Structures are given as structure tokens and as C-alpha cells.
Amino acid sequence: MIALLKRDLTLAFRAGGGFGLSLAFFLVFTALVPLGIGPETARLSEIAAGLLWLGALLACLLSLDRIFQLDWEDGTLDLIATSPLPLEAAAALKALAHWLTTGLPLVALAPVLALLLNLPGAAYPWLIASLAVGTPALSAIGTFGAALTVGIKRGGLLLSLLVLPLYVPTLIFGALTVTRGAQGLDAAAPLFLLAGITLGAGAILPFAAASALRVNLR
Amino acid sequence: MSSIWEYANPRRFMATSGALLPWISALAALFVVGGLIWGFFFTPNDFRQGSTVKIIYIHVPAAIMATSAWFMMLVASIIWVVRRHHVSALAAKAAAPVGMVFALIGLLTGAVWGQPMWGTWWEWDPRLTAFLILFLFYLGYIALWEAVENPDAAADLTSVLCLVGTVFAVISRYAILFWNQSLHQGASLSMDAEENVADVFAYPLWTCIGGFFLLFVALVLFRTRTEIRARRLKALIAQEQMA
Numbered sequence: 001m002i003a004l005l006k007r008d009l010t011l012a013f014r015a016g017g018g019f020g021l022s023l024a025f026f027l028v029f030t031a032l033v034p035l036g037i038g039p040e041t042a043r044l045s046e047i048a049a050g051l052l053w054l055g056a057l058l059a060c061l062l063s064l065d066r067i068f069q070l071d072w073e074d075g076t077l078d079l080i081a082t083s084p085l086p087l088e089a090a091a092a093l094k095a096l097a098h099w100l101t102t103g104l105p106l107v108a109l110a111p112v113l114a115l116l117l118n119l120p121g122a123a124y125p126w127l128i129a130s131l132a133v134g135t136p137a138l139s140a141i142g143t144f145g146a147a148l149t150v151g152i153k154r155g156g157l158l159l160s161l162l163v164l165p166l167y168v169p170t171l172i173f174g175a176l177t178v179t180r181g182a183q184g185l186d187a188a189a190p191l192f193l194l195a196g197i198t199l200g201a202g203a204i205l206p207f208a209a210a211s212a213l214r215v216n217l218r
Numbered sequence: 219m220s221s222i223w224e225y226a227n228p229r230r231f232m233a234t235s236g237a238l239l240p241w242i243s244a245l246a247a248l249f250v251v252g253g254l255i256w257g258f259f260f261t262p263n264d265f266r267q268g269s270t271v272k273i274i275y276i277h278v279p280a281a282i283m284a285t286s287a288w289f290m291m292l293v294a295s296i297i298w299v300v301r302r303h304h305v306s307a308l309a310a311k312a313a314a315p316v317g318m319v320f321a322l323i324g325l326l327t328g329a330v331w332g333q334p335m336w337g338t339w340w341e342w343d344p345r346l347t348a349f350l351i352l353f354l355f356y357l358g359y360i361a362l363w364e365a366v367e368n369p370d371a372a373a374d375l376t377s378v379l380c381l382v383g384t385v386f387a388v389i390s391r392y393a394i395l396f397w398n399q400s401l402h403q404g405a406s407l408s409m410d411a412e413e414n415v416a417d418v419f420a421y422p423l424w425t426c427i428g429g430f431f432l433l434f435v436a437l438v439l440f441r442t443r444t445e446i447r448a449r450r451l452k453a454l455i456a457q458e459q460m461a
Contacts (some may be wrong), residue, residue, distance in 0.1 A: 141386075144382060148362065148375050148378070148379060149362075149365070151366070151371070152365045152366060155365065158358075158361055158362065158365050161354075161357060161358045161361055162358040162361075162362060162379065164354070165351050165354040165355050165358060165383070165386070165387075165390075166382070166383070166386045168351055168386070168390040168393065168394075169386065169389045169390050169393040172390075172393040172394065172396070172397045173393060173396075176396070176397060190396070193393075193396070197389065204382075204385075205382070208378055208381070208382050211374075211378055212374075212375055212378050215371050215374040215375055215378075216371065216375075218371065
């Protein structure tokens with residue numbers, strides 16, 4: 001298990017630039033927002049919470065088709081499937097590796113970008129907490145979507161169509177946490193609901209992802 | 219006649235559905251046309267909303283059927299996953315576009331009604347938003363069916379998507395309630411509580427709901443028969459090429 005995780009992490013860091021890509025996307029997205037909305041800081045700080053969550057979500061989406069696609073193409077996925085490790089565990093590890101290489105850096109980068117968007121100071125702890133709690137759900141859901149579409153040529157667009165509606169509850173609670181935090185309200189309730197979604201997704205979706213993988217490997 | 223599972227045999231299904239389809243279609247036409255005519259021409263205008271209220275005879279049944287169709291797809295998907303009856307998977311496939319169109323009708327008639335009533339075509343209201351997301355789920359489901367070439371693999375994958383999607387659709391529904399307050403009115407009809415709609419509107423409305431339900435059944439049967447025929451044709455062509 002550790003070996004698989006290590007291998008995925010090493011591959012993400014060394015090959016293909018998948019690691020930095022989503023971070024760079026997040027940065028570019030945030031930089032483009034004021035160009036589209038207008039540079040007034042008051043308006044930006046009002047919508048910063050939702051925009052940061054949207055940016056994180058899209059950055060995460062961008063890297064999803066890498067989760068299984070490369071392993072599928074060179075046959076590694078068959079080896080993983082025939083190894084003694086249950087496929088459910090492999091799917092969970094893939095999701096974890098995806099989170100460690102995209103979700104976690106996004107959490108680290110978000111405060112800097114929040115500064116660019118003039119997010120109110122009170123919201124920073126909530127932003128970091130909500131991203132830290134919520135992005136694992138994005139990775140788990142995305143892994144399921146990637147498992148569904150792994151056998152499809154050029155499935156990237158389809159993957160977005162399938163995954164984005166599933167992201168709705170995570171996005172709502174994540175953005176709501178930060179918005180309430182920015183208004184100085186207690187944001188614990190949406191944060192707990194977000195944590196519930198993450199735990200539920202982490203518990204159930206590896207099984208769904210593994211069954212989808214089995215179908216695609218058949 | 220021993221068990222309902224006998225209808226999982228495509229031949230048996232084709233024979234039974236072929237015999238039933240004309241009757242169901244005729245009934246559906248009778249109820250839909252009758253209910254709409256009753257609703258449009260033989261009910262008084264609402265004293266506040268005028269004649270625009272009559273759009274409920276399309277809007278409410280379409281909305282009910284859009285959610286019911288997804289539920290039917292869920293049941294069919296579970297049957298496919300558990301017992302692997304091909305007719306079940308094909309019925310789910312056949313129901314998806316019908317449900318999507320019902321969802322679209324619900325959204326469009328809602329917009330047409332909302333413009334004079336709420337002064338806006340679209341409002342980010344919980345019911346509307348949840349419905350739009352249901353529509354997106356339909357799109358994704360249909361797209362996945364189209365994208366996977368092997369029919370059995372497609373049935374498996376879409377079933378898993380339908381199961382997971384249902385869970386997330388329900389969570390989204392409640393998440394959206396948390397997110398925004400409601401502008402859309404509450405349920406107008408219910409089985410147990412006293413109706414919010416006067417009887418004079420409720421009877422034609424129930425007729426329309428029944429008619430839309432029959433229409434859905436007829437369309438799904440028809441489309442499932444087409445799917446089965448297409449599957450047979452494909453098998454025949456494959457046989458020809460082998461020979």
C-alpha cells in the first residue's frame with residue numbers, strides 16, 4: 001500500500017508536471033477574476049470566498065483524468081487490479097495521492113490568493129479549515145468519476161460533466177463556511193456538514209470507484 | 219404467470235408490452251388531452267394570478283414525472299446490478315431522455331410562469347436550483363451511456379453512476395435548502411393533508427398527472443422495445459459478419 005502511494009506521489013512530482021499544474025491554474029484563475037469582475041476591492045472581498053472555492057474546485061477537476069489514465073494506458077492498472085491489494089484500497093490510495101498532490105497544496109496556496117482578492121481577515125481560518133476539510137471530498141468524488149471514464153477515449157469533457165453535479169454539496173458548504181466566516185458569523189455548522197460529506201464520500205466512493213474500475217478492466 | 223421476473227425475458231417482455239402499448243398509449247392520450255382541455259378551458263381563472271396559473275397543468279405533472287423517472291431509473295439500475303436482467307438496464311436507458319425532457323419542460327414552463335409572477339425568468343431558489351442539478355444529472359447519465367461502447371459495461375457504469383448520483387442529488391437538495399431561502403411555493407397537492415388547491419383546480423390537475431404518468435410509461439415501453447430491437451439487429455449484423 002505504502003509502495004503504491006509512494007509511487008503515485010513520485011510520479012506526480014517528477015513526471016508530466018501534474019503537480020504544479022493545478023496550482024498554477026488556481027493562480028491564473030484568481031488573477032483573471034479581477035480582470036473579469038473589475039478591480040474594486042470592496043466588491044472583490046464580497047465574492048472572494050465563493051471564488052476561491054470555485055477556483056479550488058476547477059483546479060482539482062483539471063487534474064482528475066490523470067488519476068487513472070496513465071496507469072490505464074501503460075497497463076499498470078491491470079497489475080494493480082491483479083495484485084493482492086483490494087481494488088477498493090487502491091482506489092482510496094489513488095484518491096489520497098491525488099489529494100496530497102493537488103488538494104493539500106491548494107490549501108497552502110489559498111491564503112496567499114485570498115490576499116489578492118482582499119478576503120476579510122476574519123475568514124482566513126475558515127477558508128483554510130474548509131479547504132482542508134472539503135478538498136478530500138473533491139478528490140474522492142473525482143476518483144470515482146475518473147474510474148467511470150477511464151476506458152473512454154478523450155473522456156476529459158465527459159468527466160467534467162459527470163463530476164461537477166456531484167461537487168454541488170461540497171461547494172455549497174465549503175463556500176458557505178467561508179462566506180459566513182467573512183461576515184463574522186459562526187461558521188461551524190456548514191463546516192461540520194462539509195466534514196460529514198468528506199467522511200461519507202471517503203467511506204463509500206472507493207467502493208463505487210473500484211466497481212467502476214472492474215467494469216472497465218473487464 | 220409465476221413471477222414478475224419472467225418479464226425479464228426479452229421475448230416475453232416484447233410480447234406483453236406489444237399487447238399493452240396501444241392501450242396505454244390511448245389512455246395516456248385520453249388523460250393528457252382531456253386533462254389539459256379540462257384545465258385550460260373549463261376552470262375559472264385564479265383571482266390573483268389570472269390565467270397564467272393554468273400552466274400548472276403542465277408544470278406540476280412534468281416536474282413530478284422528472285423526479286419519478288429518476289427514481290424509476292434507480293430501481294431499474296439496482297435490478298440490473300443485482301439480477302442482471304438486460305431489459306431492466308435498457309429500460310433505465312430508455313427512461314433517461316424522457317425524464318430529461320420532462321425536467322426541461324418543468325424548467326421552461328416554470329420560467330414562463332415565473333416571469334409575470336415573480337418578475338424574473340430565473341431565480342436561484344432551492345427548488346429551481348435542485349431541479350437544474352437534476353437536469354444536469356440526466357445529461358451526465360445520458361452522455362455516459364453514449365460514450366461507452368460495450369453495452370454491458372455501459373449498463374454497469376451508468377448503474378453505478380445512477381446509484382451514486384441519487385445519493386448526491388438528495389444531499390444537494392438539502393444542501394441547497396441550507397444555502398438559500400425559498401421563493402417557490404410549497405407543495406400544492408398532497409395525499410394526506412388538506413389540499414392547498416381548490417377542488418376545481420385539483421381534479422383536472424390530478425387527471426393531468428395521471429395522464430403524464432401514463433405517457434411516461436408508454437414512452438418508456440416504446441423506447442425499451444426500440445432498444446431491444448436495436449440490440450437484436452446488432453447481434454444479427456454481427457452474426458452475418460462472422461459467417
